[in-house]
Amino acid sequence: MTVTIKLFAILRERANVSKMRIELPASATVAAAREALAERLPALRDHLPRVAWAVNRAYVPIETELHDGDELAVIPPVSGG
Amino acid sequence: MTVTIKLFAILRERANVSKMRIELPASATVAAAREALAERLPALRDHLPRVAWAVNRAYVPIETELHDGDELAVIPPVSGG
């Protein structure tokens, strides 16, 4: 299945990309996507243990199962306001 | 001694005066001024038990001694804001 990854702020700058697609096995979890991302974008490796995750614009726990077409956003600590 | 009395809001309207002078014996207290006022302005009688008092623009207790030239303000419950 295909999942769209969105990157923001320092992660977007480090990866030099804001949006990408990755292929994952059916029923892969956010944790599996994290591993795939760390492999594809080594520049993010140090950051990934410290981020939150959102699937289709809602925060989810790392063990959440993904579905084909999901938008998975990597959310570094927010600093709005 | 002479004390200037200031009246505000409902008291000013009831008495139909905002400022007046009263003569009091030396060392008279605010309580004595209250009695003198109740006599001079019977329209205020019902209100005087419920007001606060300020001498020279600061709240004081009713047993405070007055001095010649003091400005004694009768302060009905405030409702600013």
Next chain:
Amino acid sequence: MNIMSPNDWITLSPEPLDSAAAVAFVTDGRAGGIDVFLGTTRAETSHDGRALIALDYEAYEQMAGEQLRELARRARAQWPIVKLALLHRTGRVALGEPSVMIAVSTPHRADAFAACRWLIDMLKKDVAIWKKEVWADGSGTWVHPVVPSPGTPGEG
């Protein structure tokens, strides 16, 4: 009464209150948060169907001015206030216009909220200002007037 020092703006005046001016006054490079409170008047209809159209504010101007300055001093003793504005109208205030406006800037937001809240609470509790409700038929009702109740023990 209008006192504008570099850091405190305290006014008791019949002029309409300008929230943008208050915000501009308290904006400062040392502040991270600004809290602004505006007191407005709820539309109301009397039991016999008259609409409230305005409030008339009366102040013991000299005393109220001193009290507002003292509140500013006491707020500064409790919170690290960068700038503050403490503005109250006198005279007639149309419904929909604010009668009081308080703006406080502080390095961190919790202090701005706390100081602003304390200032409006103290202002309403102590400052020598009175409001009279003005009804569509021209009649007026003093708010929080002394309820005539002969024999009630006095508070002094």
Next chain:
Amino acid sequence: MNIMSPNDWITLSPEPLDSAAAVAFVTDGRAGGIDVFLGTTRAETSHDGRALIALDYEAYEQMAGEQLRELARRARAQWPIVKLALLHRTGRVALGEPSVMIAVSTPHRADAFAACRWLIDMLKKDVAIWKKEVWADGSGTWVHPVVPSPGTPGEG
């Protein structure tokens, strides 16, 4: 993102924030108190003497917009809010300009303070917006970035 219903105004936009417009929006005959919070930026100098000149705000716009609407719903479930404005800038914000503005009107003032305070706290804690400090030499520092620290246990 700009949503203006009769009672809620929620915006995520690069336009400067206008406090008078926010106050006018939440002013209502059913409200007795309005609280407004503005987040501003403290002037700062880096350890090597560069001045802070601006903040660059980036948002995950779709998610942040949904989060702001959800915060408005949750605030309304907790306090009797008449009207509210929840406004956040994106893009470059010059020092001295507010980056966020929240205005809430309620029948009684305690609720306006409480709701406004809760909204800014929740916004800062959860909403998908990030700021980058921009220094006089053109360099940038993400605020609250992920501190690289290999081996630190993840939060998921």
